[in-house]
Amino acid sequence: MRTLRELGVLFALLLPLGACQSSDKVPDKGKRPELKSSNPTVRGRRPCVHCHQNIDGSYVVYNKKQFHKECYLRVAPRCGICQRSIFGSATTLGERYNYHTPCFSRSPRCDACSLPTEGSRGGVTKLSDGRKHCGECQGTAINTLNDARSLFSTALLELHRNLDIDLRSVPIELKLADRASMSKLADFKAPIVKGFTVAERKDVKIGGRFYQGPWKITIWVLKSLPREAVIGVMVHELFHVWQVQNCPTQSPPLREGSANYAQWRVLKKRQQMLWAALIEMDPDPVYGGGFRRFQSWLQKDEAWGAALAKLRQMKDLPASN
Ligand SMILES: [Zn+2]
Numbered sequence: 001m002r003t004l005r006e007l008g009v010l011f012a013l014l015l016p017l018g019a020c021q022s023s024d025k026v027p028d029k030g031k032r033p034e035l036k037s038s039n040p041t042v043r044g045r046r047p048c049v050h051c052h053q054n055i056d057g058s059y060v061v062y063n064k065k066q067f068h069k070e071c072y073l074r075v076a077p078r079c080g081i082c083q084r085s086i087f088g089s090a091t092t093l094g095e096r097y098n099y100h101t102p103c104f105s106r107s108p109r110c111d112a113c114s115l116p117t118e119g120s121r122g123g124v125t126k127l128s129d130g131r132k133h134c135g136e137c138q139g140t141a142i143n144t145l146n147d148a149r150s151l152f153s154t155a156l157l158e159l160h161r162n163l164d165i166d167l168r169s170v171p172i173e174l175k176l177a178d179r180a181s182m183s184k185l186a187d188f189k190a191p192i193v194k195g196f197t198v199a200e201r202k203d204v205k206i207g208g209r210f211y212q213g214p215w216k217i218t219i220w221v222l223k224s225l226p227r228e229a230v231i232g233v234m235v236h237e238l239f240h241v242w243q244v245q246n247c248p249t250q251s252p253p254l255r256e257g258s259a260n261y262a263q264w265r266v267l268k269k270r271q272q273m274l275w276a277a278l279i280e281m282d283p284d285p286v287y288g289g290g291f292r293r294f295q296s297w298l299q300k301d302e303a304w305g306a307a308l309a310k311l312r313q314m315k316d317l318p319a320s321n
Pocket residue numbers: 015016017018236240255256259
């Protein structure tokens with residue numbers, strides 16, 4: 001006869017998602033057009049890349065190309081808030097999102113995408129838990145477990161297709177929770193926790209010997225996140241499930257950096273450049289730093305399949321990266 005005794009040994013990995021977890025991250029400041037004066041001693045006149053006429057006097061350098069100021073203003077990126085051409089200090093996120101720095105600083109920021117809620121993002125919606133969402137994010141907010149479940153199938157499929165990890169037959173419970181419950185359950189100090197995974201395994205005693213019982217895995221996702229962000233969070237958390245089964249004792253930068261990489265790769269494949277850019281520029285040393293170090297480690301490797309095999313044995317990222 002078998003006696004089963006639950007030891008209550010709990011192996012709980014609390015793996016909260018870091019990327020874009022807080023609202024105070026400022027996208028890159030960069031790509032400022034500079035106004036310069038042409039140097040008359042330089043041989044040959046410099047043609048404007050827009051009108052192809054030579055430039056006399058002052059010119060604008062933008063993306064390392066030279067323009068007449070009027071020509072630049074015709075092709076200049078426009079501010080996502082006031083819609084006017086950007087000349088002077090700019091704040092940008094990826095290729096598509098450009099703002100005058102003063103406009104950017106004045107507008108409330110979306111807690112999901114971190115962009116200003118004003119202007120092209122369609123205004124602000126205040127959620128009952130204190131979060132602020134832009135119109136774009138609120139437009140695809142996932143509020144029911146049913147909707148989340150269908151996205152979970154998509155996330156499992158994307159993980160299989162893009163990262164060669166098939167978890168479709170692993171029993172995983174999916175839960176949606178509000179902001180306060182997420183923070184409490186994850187026990188992680190962040191203003192907003194978007195996702196985390198709990199993997200528990202209890203030892204069982206069979207005939208006087210202890211055996212490891214099966215994993216009980218739960219993925220928690222924050223309620224009301226926009227659709228594509230939810231898929232990203234799910235891919236990240238599913239990558240943690242793979243880690244639990246294959247390499248459960250990695251350093252936080254390797255664990256989070258590689259999970260962020262999986263998330264980033266799926267988001268890129270789905271053409272979700274905004275959500276991918278947020279991972280690329282995440283200033284957090286574990287999440288963003290881990291992602292960048294993981295990516296440069298990966299570039300030295302020949303293929304994803306080989307990298308995945310190495311990842312099983314790795315405890316940390318190489319220090320030289
Ligand atoms: Zn994580």
